[in-house]
Amino acid sequence: MNGSREVWFNNPINRIYECDKYVAVLTDAERLSEGKLVEFIYRASLHPIDNFFQMVRRRLSLLERPMHSESNNGRVWTGKSAYNPAMVDKMLQILRVYYNFCLVGKDKKTPAERLGLARGPVEIRKILHP
Template sequence: MGWPLNLGARFPFSRKSEPNKVVKVPTWRPGRDAMSAARLIRRATLRSVGSYFHKFRSNVRFASRPSISSGNVGRTWDKQYLYKPEVMAKMVQIYRFYHNWCDPGDDKKTPAMRIGLARGRVYERDFM
């Protein structure tokens, strides 16, 4: 490879979701072959985390990014934003539970089903 990967290696193929990707491998094993190192660098991504937060911001109106209007004199607060951060923390917990246990993805499985924590999804009717 020619350089220590614990200092960081630029990913040579930029993507729209991660344009300036740098991968750092803090637990490098000296006996790792080049194909294994390349596979490790290729699979290092935060795309799913960014996708989750984008989905949260678009589904929960209170968490959307602020918009600046010309008539608002540069202020970014609007009537749909929350006054209390405690309410947002509760909404984040509710949404995280819904996303992990109730909301199936494209493959009809929830994240809890994909990692083996659940055999089936939890339905909203089970909460009533």
């Protein structure tokens, strides 16, 4: 926004999870038609990223939010936390591969398929035990 070189566009269509949104096109916007530019601005969303972060919190118990309990006088219990931060990195890499190559979306395709990196969903056992 202020001080950046990108051209920022206001998206006037507010959604409950993204209101007062501004979008910058990082590719060469001058080569796009006005209709294509409007389509990019309309479709730009952080919703898929928020969904992945929610999946990380839910599926990796190491990263789940700490628990509060009445009997602990407001103290937070972090019993599932990792003692070695390298384990968090390993778990995130495994989840990232699972998300991109194994987990299918509403269109029955994985993110890797949509980008042309895979021909179909990959079974997790074929990745973990080749």
